[in-house]
Amino acid sequence: MTEERSLSYGSNFRMSKAKHLLRLIRKTNDCCPMHSQNYGLSNSHVRKEYALEMACSSIRYGPGVTEEVGMDFENMGAKKIAVITDKNLAVLPPVIKAVQAIEKCGLQYEVFDNVRVEPTDSSFIECIEFARKANPDAFLAIGGGSVMDTAKAANLYNAYPDADFLDFVNAPVGRGLPVTKTLSPLIAIPTTAGTGSETTGVSVFDYEPLKAKTGIANRAIRPTLGIVDPENILTMPERVTAYSGFDVLCHAIESYTALPYTERGPAPENPKFRPAYQGSNPLSDVWSRHACYITAKYFKRAVKDPEDYEARQNMHLASAMAGVGFGNAGVHLCHGLSYSISGLNREYRAENYPKEKKLIPHGLSVCITAPAVFAATADSSLDRHAEIAEILGGKPVRKEDAGKALPEVLREYLHDLDVPDGLGALGYSDEDIPNLVAGALPQKRVLCISPIDASAEPIAEIYAKSMKNY
Structure with a gap:
């Protein structure tokens, strides 16, 4: 180049x-x-x-609502949850409380804690491979925008096990294919007050071959539920x-x-x-x-x-x-x-x-x-x-x-x-x-x-x- x-x-x-x-x-x-x-x-x-369409995730707000997440998955009929977070958060109260809530309801889970801050295509792919191997029927994202965006991508590509990574990436970098399948439930718990990713069908990453950001934008990837718990941002x-x-x-x-x-x-x-x-x-x-x-x-x-x-x-x-x-x-x-x-x-x-x-x-x-x-x-x-x-x-x-x-x-x-x-x-x-x-x-x-x-x-x-x- x-x-x-x-x-x-x-x-x-x-x-x-x-x-x-x-x-x-x-x-x-x-x-x-x-x-x-x-x-x-x-x-x-x-x-x-000539028309507009309003779409967003369901939002629950309140101090302590993180502790309800196990019941949410139980109500959805989930049996195994992929918990997506990063290494710093993995040992902090938001993740600990959420995992305890899942355990309390007797549900299985696997944790992926290697999300990269400002994710890349390669870090997305690593999480996608984790999800395909774990084969969960629901996803939980706990973190900032990087974590939530990574979980959205993992949920999407887990539903399309044979898809090439660029299939759903926005054109002109990717092919921008439509999402025609129903994805697994995704609950997002933000630990920062900024991205709003718990409400949107957008997932952004650095595409390393071009040294530029791009993403995936489709209503189908938005979280099923965003849990906005103000207790989770006190240590930001x-x-x-x-x-x-x-x-x-x-x-x-x-x-x-x-x-x-x-x-x-x-x-x-x-x-x-x-x-x-x-x-x-x-x-x-x-x-x-x-x-x-x-x-x-x-x-x-x-x-x-x-x-x-x-x-x-x-x-x-x-x-x-x-x-x-x-x-x-x-x-x-x-x-x-x-x-x-x-x-x-x-x-x-x-x-x-x-x-x-x-x-x-x-x-x-x-x-x-x-x-x-x-x-x-x-x-x-x-x-x-x-x-x-x-x-x-x-x-x-x-x-x-x-x-x-x-x-x-x-x-x-x-x-x-x-x-x-x-x-x-x-x-x-x-x-x-x-x-x-x-x-x-x-x-x-x-x-x-x-x-x-x-x-x-x-x-x-x-x-x-x-x-x-x-």
Whole structure:
């Protein structure tokens, strides 16, 4: 992968190590058929979307509800459960309590505790192989988004024992095949307040051959039940609290400002092909907006005071609420641009995360471009951007000032919560922009509900403006 290519967007940068990605991009249109926008092309003949569909997991909330999980599996008729977690959590109270609850009901179980933080295709495959060998009839995921996403993939491929790994991975990286089988029950117990993965049919991983994130998106893989127990996040480290909280915030803002669902096209020929990420819509708006209100009130408190139980409890709720919102509306540029930021990381190691590995946490990779993203998207819906700026900043914002007000409020949050100062602080420079762009462009699932042109030039400009935020 040594091809060099010049892209003209202000300055000419040299493109390297992107041959495979560029080939994928060239093979596809501006979007996959179910998400097509075709910026710059006439699509007057395309029938736009006319319907929306709300789908999410059942959610149970309350202190101590982890201890009910054994009865839940018993009520489902499960006999053998695959418990998916990571090595750190395996010895902590959330997993111990859940396993005890399963044992109390006399059910069999096997534990897989080798989930990787920020999972990869190879770590997914390891868990899939475990599941196929264990042959459970139900799954339990206890952990953050990495654990829940890994369990979703294991459940999916366990139902398709002969499937190739790329069969269900989003196009253009994978084949994006539909899921036609009914999967085993999956209960998800989140131990962070950020991803909202307990509510969604999305599973994200690093695809190592391309050094970029991709995923699987299908309503069929969403958990049967999400158990949101605020007792499980009391020991969440400070940086994990901060970065997972920014993930909540970006989920809510991106879904609220996404391309309206009625502007997405073409409408599916069959409702089973309606995508999980549909664009902003009246049902998702309720959840996304309310998640912003909760985050405005409790986010900084939850990070700055680990003993503030009220704040952490409410951020746990905000995570689930934002999950319902973005799980049906979708996210766009912050997430679409984040995948190459984390995938191309060279040396950055985040505090409070495993020290033995280079890692840019998901929430950090998402929020680092937020000021530049929402400055760029403001004109697409000035009223919505102004409303979010007002909610987060706590003071009135004129609609015409939204393009400056929301980025400024977000910079204040980033600065107050000690987020590194832009991509430069993560080890990137202008010379990396071509590779970052090349890693972002295949993220069709999210870029295609961007409210603005999500081609190479505007994406490059956002990366350039995100090199330094303060």
